[in-house]
Amino acid sequence: MSPTPERITAVDTHDIRFPTSRELDGSDAMNPDPDYSAAYVVLRTDAADGLEGHGFTFTIGRGNDVQVAAIHALRHHVTGRTVEEVCADPGSLFRDLIGDSQLRWLGPEKGVMHMAIGAVVNAVWDMAAKRAGKPLWRLLAEADPAWLVGQIDFRYIDDALTPEEALHILRRGRQGAPERTARLLERGYPAYTTSAGWLGYDDEKLTRLAAQAVAEGFTQIKLKVGADLEDDIRRCRVARAVIGPGIRMAVDANQRWGVAEAIRWTRALAPFDPYWIEEPTSPDDVLAHAAIREAVAPVKVATGEHVQNRIVFKQMLQAGALDVLQIDAARVGGVNENLAILLLAAKFGVPVCPHAGGVGLCELVQHLSMFDYVAVSGTTEDRVIEYVDHLHDHFLDPVVIRDGHYTAPTTPGFSAAMRPESIDRYTFPGGGFWAADPDRQQLQKGQAA
Numbered sequence: 154m155s156p157t158p159e160r161i162t163a164v165d166t167h168d169i170r171f172p173t174s175r176e177l178d179g180s181d182a183m184n185p186d187p188d189y190s191a192a193y194v195v196l197r198t199d200a201a202d203g204l205e206g207h208g209f210t211f212t213i214g215r216g217n218d219v220q221v222a223a224i225h226a227l228r229h230h231v232t233g234r235t236v237e238e239v240c241a242d243p244g245s246l247f248r249d250l251i252g253d254s255q256l257r258w259l260g261p262e263k264g265v266m267h268m269a270i271g272a273v274v275n276a277v278w279d280m281a282a283k284r285a286g287k288p289l290w291r292l293l294a295e296a297d298p299a300w301l302v303g304q305i306d307f308r309y310i311d312d313a314l315t316p317e318e319a320l321h322i323l324r325r326g327r328q329g330a331p332e333r334t335a336r337l338l339e340r341g342y343p344a345y346t347t348s349a350g351w352l353g354y355d356d357e358k359l360t361r362l363a364a365q366a367v368a369e370g371f372t373q374i375k376l377k378v379g380a381d382l383e384d385d386i387r388r389c390r391v392a393r394a395v396i397g398p399g400i401r402m403a404v405d406a407n408q409r410w411g412v413a414e415a416i417r418w419t420r421a422l423a424p425f426d427p428y429w430i431e432e433p434t435s436p437d438d439v440l441a442h443a444a445i446r447e448a449v450a451p452v453k454v455a456t457g458e459h460v461q462n463r464i465v466f467k468q469m470l471q472a473g474a475l476d477v478l479q480i481d482a483a484r485v486g487g488v489n490e491n492l493a494i495l496l497l498a499a500k501f502g503v504p505v506c507p508h509a510g511g512v513g514l515c516e517l518v519q520h521l522s523m524f525d526y527v528a529v530s531g532t533t534e535d536r537v538i539e540y541v542d543h544l545h546d547h548f549l550d551p552v553v554i555r556d557g558h559y560t561a562p563t564t565p566g567f568s569a570a571m572r573p574e575s576i577d578r579y580t581f582p583g584g585g586f587w588a589a590d591p592d593r594q595q596l597q598k599g600q601a602a
């Protein structure tokens with residue numbers, strides 16, 4: 154008699170919020186007062202190993218309860234599944250989740266529901282990597298190329314990338330992979346820092362943090378722009394004077410502009426040699442990005458943290474709208490969809506420089522870039538992962554930055570698990586921090602009913 158298969162028994166959700174708005178950490182032209190938050194999910198099983206799958210979606214405060222509710226709405230697809238089957242083929246769950254015919258109406262494949270799917274899918278990959286005894290980047294890099302291709306949903310993208318082309322890219326990526334793994338473990342993956350450039354910081358803080366970034370070995374920093382042009386000219390001048398000509402300086406407008414204003418503003422900052430202009434306009438507007446790119450060259454155009462799925466990325470690449478593609482580990486439908494996006498970028502020869510920061514986004518996305526280096530693009534040239542030095546101490550396996558590089562994780566899993574005491578303390582509104590907070594009732598007025 155075969156033993157009873159181990160199954161997923163519970164999908165636990167948590168509304169976790171950090172009061173970051175009080176320090177203006179994370180402030181930019183569109184998001185002046187974010188409270189960095191996670192709609193957090195834990196998959197529990199009846200397996201004897203006790204391994205859980207952890208995942209989350211990042212939000213910036215109000216609406217995190219809506220995001221939690223969206224994850225909760227997916228639980229019937231997950232509970233009762235066999236652990237072994239779902240870990241052997243996360244793609245089957247991914248397809249079932251994006252294919253739920255009633256929930257699909259809330260997208261399709263975009264917004265709150267799609268982000269919820271990403272959180273659940275990422276939690277499955279966390280569990281799969283733990284069971285395999287490998288960090289996720291390594292599980293992906295050592296996986297059979299044909300199996301990886303089977304993890305991708307090619308619907309809506311095979312006009313730009315066929316399964317055969319994806320297989321070819323992945324097979325090519327295996328050449329030299331052991332040497333790149335060794336190099337990655339030794340040197341890490343290049344990072345850039347946004348910590349100096351939040352819009353709410355004054356010039357003194359900008360100066361101090363920009364100098365510190367260079368001293369710590371970063372070769373690129375990023376400044377938030379887009380609220381006031383005179384301020385931006387002054388801040389770019391200050392930053393460039395501090396870092397000198399040899400360090401790259403990106404600027405990020407967080408979707409602030411229309412096409413004409415984006416072009417005018419970027420050209421006004423051009424004397425300070427910005428490396429890229431990030432999110433100059435709406436993340437949905439493919440042709441606007443193409444027009445801006447043509448007009449502001451040689452300043453590069455970057456976007457992706459709010460690009461909702463592989464289909465919009467496909468169009469951005471087809472239209473020549475991007476110089477730099479910024480994946481986000483928790484915006485699209487999880488690892489499976491990001492595999493598709495990494496392969497699309499490789500096909501079009503566009504470097505991937507992920508969005509990170511927030512809560513835990515650095516912890517997650519480092520795995521995808523490291524996989525890309527070892528087994529897809531095969532290079533770190535002109536590639537950097539964003540780094541922001543907030544909130545890492547709430548994670549059990551936090552990122553480690555050394556000499557401007559992400560150190561390759563070696564602990565099995567997706568580095569997604571938060572410390573239990575942090576979950577307890579920052580659960581909204583009943584956790585220890587919020588229960589004692591005098592401003593809590595005011596914040597709760599913004600809660601969804």
Ligand SMILES: [Mg+2]
Pocket residue numbers: 405407431432458508
């Ligand atoms: Mg950004």
